[in-house]
Amino acid sequence: MGMPGPEDPTADGGEPRTEPLDGADEVPDFRAARRHVLIELLRFTAQLRSEGVDVPTSGSLDAARSLAVMGLNDRRRVEDALRATLLSATADETVFESAFDTFWHRLRSGLSAVGADHDGPTAGDADEDSPDGPDTATPADDPGVLEDASPPELDGSDGGDVDVRIPTERRHVTGDRPAETGDDDARRFSAVGSRQRIDAETAQLGRTEIDAINRFVDALSTVPGRRRRRSETGDRIAARRALRSSLATGGAPIELPDTGPVPSELRCCLLVDVSGSVLDTIDRSVLLAFAERLHAGARRASVFLFDTDLVEATPQFERANGDPAAALREAEVEWGGGTQIGTAFETLRRQHPHALDRRTVVVVVSDGLDVGDPDTLADGITWLAGRAGTLVWLNPLAVSPEFEPRSRGMSTVEPYLDALFGFAEPADLAEAARQIEQRGLGRRVGYEFDARLSGGRAGGTE
Amino acid sequence: MTRQAFASVTESDLEERFEAAEYVADDRTVTTVQLALTLGRPLLVEGPPGSGKTELGKVLASAFETELIRLQCYEGLTAENALYEWNYTKQLLAVQADEGTVAGDAAVAPNDSANRGSVFGEEFLLERPLLRALTAGGDTPPVLLVDEIDRADEEFEAFLLELLSDFQVSIPEYGTVSAEQPPVVVLTSNRTRGLSDALKRRCLYLHVEPPSFQNEFEIVRRKVPELDVAVAAEVCAVVDRLREEAFLKQPGVAETLDWARAVAQLRRGEEARPLSTDEIERTLGCLLKEAEDLDRIDTELLENLQAAASAADERIEA
Numbered sequence: 093m094g095m096p097g098p099e100d101p102t103a104d105g106g107e108p109r110t111e112p113l114d115g116a117d118e119v120p121d122f123r124a125a126r127r128h129v130l131i132e133l134l135r136f137t138a139q140l141r142s143e144g145v146d147v148p149t150s151g152s153l154d155a156a157r158s159l160a161v162m163g164l165n166d167r168r169r170v171e172d173a174l175r176a177t178l179l180s181a182t183a184d185e186t187v188f189e190s191a192f193d194t195f196w197h198r199l200r201s202g203l204s205a206v207g208a209d210h211d212g213p214t215a216g217d218a219d220e221d222s223p224d225g226p227d228t229a230t231p232a233d234d235p236g237v238l239e240d241a242s243p244p245e246l247d248g249s250d251g252g253d254v255d256v257r258i259p260t261e262r263r264h265v266t267g268d269r270p271a272e273t274g275d276d277d278a279r280r281f282s283a284v285g286s287r288q289r290i291d292a293e294t295a296q297l298g299r300t301e302i303d304a305i306n307r308f309v310d311a312l313s314t315v316p317g318r319r320r321r322r323s324e325t326g327d328r329i330a331a332r333r334a335l336r337s338s339l340a341t342g343g344a345p346i347e348l349p350d351t352g353p354v355p356s357e358l359r360c361c362l363l364v365d366v367s368g369s370v371l372d373t374i375d376r377s378v379l380l381a382f383a384e385r386l387h388a389g390a391r392r393a394s395v396f397l398f399d400t401d402l403v404e405a406t407p408q409f410e411r412a413n414g415d416p417a418a419a420l421r422e423a424e425v426e427w428g429g430g431t432q433i434g435t436a437f438e439t440l441r442r443q444h445p446h447a448l449d450r451r452t453v454v455v456v457v458s459d460g461l462d463v464g465d466p467d468t469l470a471d472g473i474t475w476l477a478g479r480a481g482t483l484v485w486l487n488p489l490a491v492s493p494e495f496e497p498r499s500r501g502m503s504t505v506e507p508y509l510d511a512l513f514g515f516a517e518p519a520d521l522a523e524a525a526r527q528i529e530q531r532g533l534g535r536r537v538g539y540e541f542d543a544r545l546s547g548g549r550a551g552g553t554e
Numbered sequence: 555m556t557r558q559a560f561a562s563v564t565e566s567d568l569e570e571r572f573e574a575a576e577y578v579a580d581d582r583t584v585t586t587v588q589l590a591l592t593l594g595r596p597l598l599v600e601g602p603p604g605s606g607k608t609e610l611g612k613v614l615a616s617a618f619e620t621e622l623i624r625l626q627c628y629e630g631l632t633a634e635n636a637l638y639e640w641n642y643t644k645q646l647l648a649v650q651a652d653e654g655t656v657a658g659d660a661a662v663a664p665n666d667s668a669n670r671g672s673v674f675g676e677e678f679l680l681e682r683p684l685l686r687a688l689t690a691g692g693d694t695p696p697v698l699l700v701d702e703i704d705r706a707d708e709e710f711e712a713f714l715l716e717l718l719s720d721f722q723v724s725i726p727e728y729g730t731v732s733a734e735q736p737p738v739v740v741l742t743s744n745r746t747r748g749l750s751d752a753l754k755r756r757c758l759y760l761h762v763e764p765p766s767f768q769n770e771f772e773i774v775r776r777k778v779p780e781l782d783v784a785v786a787a788e789v790c791a792v793v794d795r796l797r798e799e800a801f802l803k804q805p806g807v808a809e810t811l812d813w814a815r816a817v818a819q820l821r822r823g824e825e826a827r828p829l830s831t832d833e834i835e836r837t838l839g840c841l842l843k844e845a846e847d848l849d850r851i852d853t854e855l856l857e858n859l860q861a862a863a864s865a866a867d868e869r870i871e872a
Contacts, residue, residue, distance in 0.1 A: 146751070148751065148754060148755035149755065150755060151755075154593070154595070154758075157593055158589050158593060161588075161589060161592050161593065162585070162589070168581060168585075169565075169585050172581065172582045172585035172586060173585060173586075173589055175582070175586075175759070176585070176586040176589055176590075176758040176759055176760060177589075177758060177759075179759055179761075180598075180749075180751075180754035180755075180757075180759045182600065182745075182761045185761070331640070331642040332640070332642075334642075335642060335645055335646060335649070335673075338646060338649065339649065342650070343646060343649040343650030343651075343652075344650070345646060391707070
């Protein structure tokens with residue numbers, strides 16, 4: 093069901109009125125009044141939506157029903173009723189509160205206007221026989237309200253732009269230099285390279301891209317999920333099947349089929365290099381969208397961003413609601429500094445030792461261009477490889493056919509990796525997943541076995 | 555009280571019942587609960603730990619004198635734990651004794667003669683909380699409390715959808731079980747992860763916040779009657795002041811009650827006297843549960859707390 097148009101609720105809006113009302117005497121029993129309430133309600137819902145509140149599709153219906161129960165006289169009760177039906181997250185309360193004032197004012201003033209209009213003719217039959225649209229009884233009120241009500245009720249595409257403080261730059265593997273944002277006051281200097289606020293929007297991934305990421309998550313899965321299947325060495329008896337097979341032996345359960353859990357879940361620790369060099373080579377919004385999907389797809393995923401130091405971003409991704417960029421901006425996480433991978437691993441080891449265990453798959457997204465101490469990096473990667481179940485490195489530079497892990501950082505970490513893949517767009521992950529599915533991790537998988545490269549890869553896609 | 559009676563419950567009636575059950579609720583809670591009852595919708599309660607979410611479910615059950623069916627969620631919770639399971643041992647014995655067959659057909663009504671003798675009958679069904687909530691007899695529908703839904707995995711959440719929207723569940727061998735009297739459903743969540751839109755759409759939403767000083771004082775006075783009233787006010791004032799600090803784990807109502815009980819216990823048999831800084835410091839473990847938070851307590855903060863305590867009298871409304 094789509095968002096009902098302004099006319100719909102007036103057409104089927106008998107519902108709120110015909111229910112046994114506790115506040116029936118308070119709701120003015122006019123078509124126009126009802127129409128006014130519903131239109132204001134829809135307009136209010138639309139405004140909430142356009143300001144980014146996630147109002148359920150059926151929210152306005154529920155809200156209308158709840159108003160029928162609560163009546164329209166007590167501001168607090170109306171507010172609470174709408175809060176319960178239209179909101180589903182605490183974060184939305186501020187928007188709600190600021191928008192409610194206007195709604196309440198319009199609702200009450202409109203109602204008293206309608207009431208005044210009708211005071212005279214109620215004795216007659218004026219308002220009962222005006223079946224639809226051009227309601228002669230309220231010439232001044234309705235048409236204007238209707239016109240106003242329709243525009244803001246879309247998906248908030250216009251509202252989305254307002255929120256963005258810094259213009260988006262899309263950068264691709266071609267390595268465009270970052271454009272100056274001119275936002276100097278937001279910048280801060282670090283040891284190497286200067287950082288800036290998170291300046292990307294979250295990319296809207298297409299179906300195939302999401303599938304590619306999900307496939308990658310599935311291919312890496314190591315943790316037993318809740319689904320079970322027939323298994324020779326399972327740990328539980330399949331009671332239903334045992335019962336059926338016992339029929340052949342007169343009810344004596346001789347054959348006991350087992351079931352075992354399917355490894356369908358991923359426990360993952362994602363380390364994303366957000367140094368300037370990586371951000372220049374990979375589309376930022378795709379990077380964030382990838383992290384978001386991975387976080388959502390895995391049963392448990394911790395996300396860390398690092399350049400010269402390491403920040404845990406798991407809470408932001410948990411609250412992201414599909415838009416991690418906004419969540420990170422809000423948390424004032426910055427990115428785009430220099431790279432000290434060794435230091436970042438060291439911080440992980442000291443501050444978040446429980447982010448990984450032997451079943452955790454560690455996914456590092458980094459170009460390996462390290463400017464820190466090589467010994468620190470060697471120590472860090474040794475600990476990481478020993479501690480994690482699997483260590484997968486995604487290098488944005490490795491999508492190029494000429495790539496060799498020769499840089500100081502890459503040559504240090506390369507021996508410890510279970511797999512090293514190129515990653516510039518989700519399609520690369522589908523290729524990685526294909527290799528892992530076919531050959532398993534630790535065997536002949538990696539950027540050098542990318543079928544697309546040997547087949548002459550022109551435009552970056554197949 | 556039947557479901558119809560629930561549908562016509564008024565705000566004042568609800569307030570009285572909460573009052574009788576010693577539950578101090580703010581206006582928003584009362585309105586939202588009233589809506590959930592009148593519209594027959596599940597109620598999703600979110601809020602920090604210790605803010606009385608679970609208590610709300612319990613109080614609803616006791617206030618309406620009905621059964622409370624509680625399902626605690628956890629990761630890996632399966633339909634067998636939550637909904638139903640077949641009594642396999644009994645089934646096996648029935649088959650061995652040649653009393654039953656496994657021929658079962660959900661298309662035929664469970665008690666139809668074609669299904670007579672099947673081991674997939676009602677007597678072989680073990681009811682778990684969700685099924686019990688649907689089949690519970692009695693005049694008043696039970697209160698189903700699905701606690702900490704955010705701890706169960708998303709698959710389980712999806713599985714709840716049929717139950718929450720239609721108050722029915724489908725069992726493959728048996729058929730569809732629907733509730734004669736839909737239960738009153740309360741779901742609680744600590745927001746450790748986001749819930750799916752599909753679930754949220756089906757529920758009314760209530761966010762519980764830490765109570766105001768006045769409400770909290772009321773709660774402590776009722777739940778810890780052994781504590782002197784003036785000291786109870788001081789206790790609440792201290793907690794209220796503590797909540798202004800940026801602690802990792804803010805003390806909830808549950809902690810306040812713990813602390814009030816602790817203070818009452820330590821002073822058993824003594825005469826009422828104001829809280830001292832020393833007393834506050836020694837018992838802070840009841841309120842703050844993180845080492846970092848306890849480290850932040852210094853002399854200055856303690857003195858501030860004591861000052862808040864001594865000003866408590868004036869804050870109580872006559």
